Amino acid sequence: MRFEPAQAFAPEPAYILLPFRFRRLPWDSERVLLSSLSGDWMVIPADRLPPLVAGEIDPGDPLRLDLEARHFIAASADRATLAPLLSQIRTRKAYLQEGPALHIFVVSLRCHHSCAYCQVSRRPTGQSRFDMAQDASIHAVERLFEWPSPTLTIEFQGGEPLLHFDRVRSLTERIVERNRSEGRALRFVIASTLHDLTDEQLAFFAEHGFALSTSLDGPEWLHNANRPRPERDSYRRTVEGIERARRALGEDAVSALTTLTRRSLEAPEAIIDEYRKLGFPSIFLRPLSPYGFALKTKTRTGYTIEDFLTFYRRALDHLLAVNRAGYRMDEVYASLLLSQLMTPFSHGYVDLRSPTGAGLGAVVYDYDGWAYPSDEARMLAAMGDFTFRLGRVEETVDTWLRSEAMQRVLEAGVAEALPTCADCVFVPWCGADPIDHYARQGDTIGHRPTSDFCRKQMGMFDLLLEKWEVSEPQDRGILESWAFRKEPSSALQAAA
Known part of the structure; x- marks a missing residue:
């Protein structure tokens, strides 16, 4: 019986890819908006997305540091920690602690x-x-x-x-x-x-x-x-x-x-x-x-x-x-x-x-x-x-x-777990609003692609991001002042 040497294992990727969502910019199809689990976001050229997913962003690439700081990637398994990511998620959801x-x-x-x-x-x-x-x-x-x-x-x-x-x-x-x-x-x-x-x-x-x-x-x-x-x-x-x-x-x-x-x-x-x-x-x-x-x-x-x-x-x-x-x-x-x-x-x-x-x-x-x-x-x-x-x-x-009414609300109340919403780049900053969907579509989950709520939210986010990105510095400063x-x-x- 002939012994075949074991196949060489592929080298470990230089970084761990964390979950994120993306969307091509409606006003510039050559670039994409990325959002991380923590709610951080960035815009990158569309041709950088495949190498990012493939683990091919070089350590010396400035994009690499930005991606890691915003929780799109993490260092290799022996050096990675999710503590900053989890802390930021807790901060964004802090309202849940008080009722x-x-x-x-x-x-x-x-x-x-x-x-x-x-x-x-x-x-x-x-x-x-x-x-x-x-x-x-x-x-x-x-x-x-x-x-x-x-x-x-x-x-x-x-x-x-x-x-x-x-x-x-x-x-x-x-x-x-x-x-x-x-x-x-x-x-x-x-x-x-x-x-x-x-x-x-x-x-x-x-x-x-x-x-x-x-x-x-x-x-x-x-x-x-x-x-x-x-x-x-x-x-x-x-x-x-x-x-x-x-x-x-x-x-x-x-x-x-x-x-x-x-x-x-x-x-x-x-x-x-x-x-x-x-x-x-x-x-x-x-x-x-x-x-x-x-x-x-x-x-x-x-x-x-x-x-x-x-x-x-x-x-x-x-x-x-x-x-x-x-x-x-x-x-x-x-x-x-x-x-x-x-x-x-x-x-x-x-x-x-x-x-x-x-x-x-x-x-x-x-x-x-x-x-x-x-x-x-x-x-x-x-x-x-x-x-x-x-x-x-x-x-x-x-x-x-413990009422049936509250259970119906809660079952459809987590946007990150809803069809279409789960994949939407805007979900870290959006809401589920099951009662609005019930009123408009007769179902607490509803059909997101035809939902007025979703079309409004996506349209508003697109408009504000476009204005912020393409405007003169004065207008960008005005929009940023609104955020605070x-x-x-x-x-x-x-x-x-």
């Missing part, structure tokens, strides 16, 4: 307005049966303090919460009193039209350090069309409320957001200029959501994601021009995405969490004593779909977390 920090109390469904795009089932101002009852509010406060978060942001919503100010007052006072023994950091927010502010209310807000959030859809003609009142005075009353609140509480106490209808897409410059005229340092350009009256009136007020992205590109160009002219103003959602890209930290914005922020980052206590993992889940219930009801406020948080802006108010984060 929900945003707690939304819906104190009334009553409202003066008849907005066609409203996400909520609003009720006439005289129907007080749609106000939160005392018993429900007492139980809701008990549930609030069962959550472990050291910081609790309590946001009052409606309808118009000022129509049930007595409940806002009693809840605030009960929470403050209970907190004497709990020792949490409390932040109070109210989302209101600000139309009916009284001196008594402003004094109460000042005493408890409230932040106020309102809706301002643009100049008078647009705001009145989007947010009608019988008297056709919505814009005037909103502006008067903003100015009055600022005088009483300070310039920084009031924030605003705009909801975009089909009519709004024609006027990005006018919307931004209105915010500048009124002295706002930020603007939140929020597209329509598939809930409530917004869904019923979609054929009249709605538009495609492609239309939104075309609008957004115009808006971004104008915002950059406004900043170049010396007025500092950022767009809130762009700032949130850019902070994901430019910093190693996570802001914990509910829609950009993985695992999902629904139930893990926010909880909603509805006027009728039911609890939900997000405002979107509450809106679905208002439309007759109770899939995501957690339970009653009389039940414990532990019962809610102060944390947006919880009312803006909730996009209520």
